[in-house]
Amino acid sequence: MLMLQSPLTRKLAAYVALSGADLETLARLHRRRRSFQSGHELIHEGQGRASAFILSEGWAYSYKLLPDGGRQIVDFHIPGDFLGLRSILFRTADHSIEAITRIEATEVLAPDILDAFAEAPRLATAVLWAASRDEAVVVEHLVNVGRRSAEERMAHFLLELGARLALVGAGDRTGFDCPLTQYHLADALGLSAVHVNRVLRHLREEGLVTFRNGRVDFDDFDRLKKVAAFDTGYLDQDGPLLR
Amino acid sequence: MLMLQSPLTRKLAAYVALSGADLETLARLHRRRRSFQSGHELIHEGQGRASAFILSEGWAYSYKLLPDGGRQIVDFHIPGDFLGLRSILFRTADHSIEAITRIEATEVLAPDILDAFAEAPRLATAVLWAASRDEAVVVEHLVNVGRRSAEERMAHFLLELGARLALVGAGDRTGFDCPLTQYHLADALGLSAVHVNRVLRHLREEGLVTFRNGRVDFDDFDRLKKVAAFDTGYLDQDGPLLR
Numbered sequence: 001m002l003m004l005q006s007p008l009t010r011k012l013a014a015y016v017a018l019s020g021a022d023l024e025t026l027a028r029l030h031r032r033r034r035s036f037q038s039g040h041e042l043i044h045e046g047q048g049r050a051s052a053f054i055l056s057e058g059w060a061y062s063y064k065l066l067p068d069g070g071r072q073i074v075d076f077h078i079p080g081d082f083l084g085l086r087s088i089l090f091r092t093a094d095h096s097i098e099a100i101t102r103i104e105a106t107e108v109l110a111p112d113i114l115d116a117f118a119e120a121p122r123l124a125t126a127v128l129w130a131a132s133r134d135e136a137v138v139v140e141h142l143v144n145v146g147r148r149s150a151e152e153r154m155a156h157f158l159l160e161l162g163a164r165l166a167l168v169g170a171g172d173r174t175g176f177d178c179p180l181t182q183y184h185l186a187d188a189l190g191l192s193a194v195h196v197n198r199v200l201r202h203l204r205e206e207g208l209v210t211f212r213n214g215r216v217d218f219d220d221f222d223r224l225k226k227v228a229a230f231d232t233g234y235l236d237q238d239g240p241l242l243r
Numbered sequence: 244m245l246m247l248q249s250p251l252t253r254k255l256a257a258y259v260a261l262s263g264a265d266l267e268t269l270a271r272l273h274r275r276r277r278s279f280q281s282g283h284e285l286i287h288e289g290q291g292r293a294s295a296f297i298l299s300e301g302w303a304y305s306y307k308l309l310p311d312g313g314r315q316i317v318d319f320h321i322p323g324d325f326l327g328l329r330s331i332l333f334r335t336a337d338h339s340i341e342a343i344t345r346i347e348a349t350e351v352l353a354p355d356i357l358d359a360f361a362e363a364p365r366l367a368t369a370v371l372w373a374a375s376r377d378e379a380v381v382v383e384h385l386v387n388v389g390r391r392s393a394e395e396r397m398a399h400f401l402l403e404l405g406a407r408l409a410l411v412g413a414g415d416r417t418g419f420d421c422p423l424t425q426y427h428l429a430d431a432l433g434l435s436a437v438h439v440n441r442v443l444r445h446l447r448e449e450g451l452v453t454f455r456n457g458r459v460d461f462d463d464f465d466r467l468k469k470v471a472a473f474d475t476g477y478l479d480q481d482g483p484l485l486r
Contacts, residue, residue, distance in 0.1 A: 071390075072385060072386045086379060089479075090379075090479040094476055121361040124368075124371070125356065125357055125367075128367070128371050132328065132374060135329065135377065136333075139337070139338065142317060145385060146315045146388045146433040147314075229309070233289065234337035236333040
């Protein structure tokens, strides 16, 4: 029953009603506990034989560096997320992952995944669902950078984080604790730090959302959703679908 | 043995050495053959109970429409690709998919995936690998739009298509047949059609690549790779990894 408390279990339960055997298999994936300091690089782009991790506490981010030194942040990771699942399936990691806060995670190796899938095919479907959801989030980040104005993309991004955190019990309609800096936001949203600052001030002055002292407060959740044209459909998290 | 010829089988074989049982399971996924005309919408954003498809011939593309009528093309799909795998796992489709050419595909329903995973866990891992590769491609499109110049992103995009087509036997270092229009390129790369035209002319005049009459010719493959800083690592397609 303890496993029902793990953020990954809680997240997968939004998709599939997990059986006792599924939960046991999932528990075995949580064997190798690790702690990392803020700033620790868990996975380095180009690295072979990388491990994957299941994040249980803290925040991390995945990114790619460009030859000219530019950085594109692909996504932020919160409890319940896989870190570097692609890296254990691929020959070499195609992106880097770094801890933003101190984190608690469990290390997962490629054979663990194969064993888990052989034991629990429904769990395999749930992991594919979680990977698909990660992809849907990256797709929205592409739409953010490609098609949304600076304010729309900031609003969309903060609402997305809030919805993802709510699924694992770390946020609600009032807001969430957020360790990100303006540099993180800038490199995720394709804006400069100065621009991020201006956009956040504008959203605050409009009475929509306030990001200050490590906390995001949704001052007017419904109006913010309208500004961002935010629809949670792509997060697919409204209660177990597969029973 | 016929299944060895299917583009999906060929693609998955880049990751996993498929057993006879895996191949039989894969063959059963290819039961419901469908043909669609160019322009047919296979999946519509927001649609419930969508089917997924395995593309065996022709090209399609996935996209999202914005409230203001803007379109962000997320990816183009070629033989061997899943279309809308997320749509059968999710309650509602989070994106739309349309045929660019006449296509041949097989329809896959959610229970087919569950059954296939229960029968062949290695195949489950291979499908997760293919989904991860799709995600890695979307990540590169995010880097394209977020961090690369118009010429770098065009060069990167054409090299990526070439590498993906080569994996299923439809392209090589000299180039590939390409049914895309400048409007497709514009909406994928976050450029205007006029800008696409200018960038393509510049790349052609530089002796790097020529896109004309439905054909992309790599005039100087190695120099083009340098311009794009293109590294195929994220496509993870250099021979079976898992034996």
